[in-house]
Amino acid sequence: MCFAVDACPPELPQERVRVTAGDSPRAQRFELISADGTPVSAALAQAPQAGQGVVILPDVRGLYPFYERLAERFAQAGHDAIVVDYFARTAGLAPRGEDFDFQPHLSATTLEQVQSDISAAVAVLRRRIGARPAVAVGFCFGGTHAFLAGTNRGLGLDAVVGFYGKLSPGRLPRPAERASSIGVPLLGLFGGDDPAIPAEEIEEFDAALGRAGVRHQLITYPNAPHSFFDRSFAEHEEACSGAWNQVLHFLEHLPASAP
Numbered sequence: 001m002c003f004a005v006d007a008c009p010p011e012l013p014q015e016r017v018r019v020t021a022g023d024s025p026r027a028q029r030f031e032l033i034s035a036d037g038t039p040v041s042a043a044l045a046q047a048p049q050a051g052q053g054v055v056i057l058p059d060v061r062g063l064y065p066f067y068e069r070l071a072e073r074f075a076q077a078g079h080d081a082i083v084v085d086y087f088a089r090t091a092g093l094a095p096r097g098e099d100f101d102f103q104p105h106l107s108a109t110t111l112e113q114v115q116s117d118i119s120a121a122v123a124v125l126r127r128r129i130g131a132r133p134a135v136a137v138g139f140c141f142g143g144t145h146a147f148l149a150g151t152n153r154g155l156g157l158d159a160v161v162g163f164y165g166k167l168s169p170g171r172l173p174r175p176a177e178r179a180s181s182i183g184v185p186l187l188g189l190f191g192g193d194d195p196a197i198p199a200e201e202i203e204e205f206d207a208a209l210g211r212a213g214v215r216h217q218l219i220t221y222p223n224a225p226h227s228f229f230d231r232s233f234a235e236h237e238e239a240c241s242g243a244w245n246q247v248l249h250f251l252e253h254l255p256a257s258a259p
Contacts, residue, residue, distance in 0.1 A: 005098045008230070008231045009066060009073055009229060010244065011073070016245070018077055018078035019048060025048070025075035027081075027083070029095075030044060031093060034113070035116040038089055040084060040086075041063050041085040043063060045068075047074075047077075051132065052133045052134070054071075054080065054136075054251070055122060057084065057118070057141075058084075058141075064100075089113065090104070090108050115155060118136060122157060133158040133159060133255070134158055134257070135158060136149050136155075137160075139163045139164070141165075142165070143188075146161060146162040147160060147178075158184055159185040160186050162186075164227065176201075176208040177208075179211070179214060182209065187218075187219075188217070191220070191228045192224055193224060195226075196226055219242075228240065
């Protein structure tokens with residue numbers, strides 16, 4: 001897994017906060033009807049005024065408090081954010097405890113199911129953001145799915161962001177092999193001290209995206225581990241702040257969706 005069950009995402013850089021403390025948005029859980037008709041758990045944090053839209057794709061644990069807090073951070077920055085849970089089909093809709101055994105549910109999750117969930121989440125956001133950009137932001141397992149979501153224009157996404165998304169993800173397609181199908185801008189954020197994602201795999205992905213003409217940027221933070229985006233990692237504050245600024249700048253400089 002990526003983060004401890006009680007982990008918190010890093011605070012926004014102060015200059016990125018658009019909401020006063022008293023108006024801080026709270027994430028609300030609700031039942032999302034996926035594009036394949038399945039009810040799944042989700043959480044939505046709305047900015048006081050709709051900005052861009054963010055679909056958060058969690059790590060292997062699915063929807064848990066870290067990602068609800070992350071949605072709130074995006075809303076504090078002025079952007080609506082929705083977290084989707086991959087595992088409702090096999091684990092049910094109720095919140096899960098620290099003892100949740102994610103592995104059997106992870107193994108049962110398919111690329112098609114995740115993309116159905118993304119499609120439904122984008123539809124929810126569109127009712128608020130209109131033609132403003134909608135971006136998938138994923139972490140670890142979700143980061144790989146964010147990269148792969150860029151190959152499916154039918155999801156309604158305008159860009160994808162992956163935090164330490166694995167580039168040799170086992171039963172999922174390798175993103176480098178799907179680079180020619182990616183039709184949206186892409187941002188990838190990696191830790192330089194992450195043995196799960198070797199530098200040569202990042203270089204391969206970068207080269208494949210370049211050959212495909214994909215607008216992209218892949219950033220590696222030296223000495224940062226896998227899952228460095230955690231407030232408890234005080235030694236990685238610079239990487240966390242840099243990643244926040246990269247993601248928000250990327251999000252805020254995308255063109256509006258085509259009608």
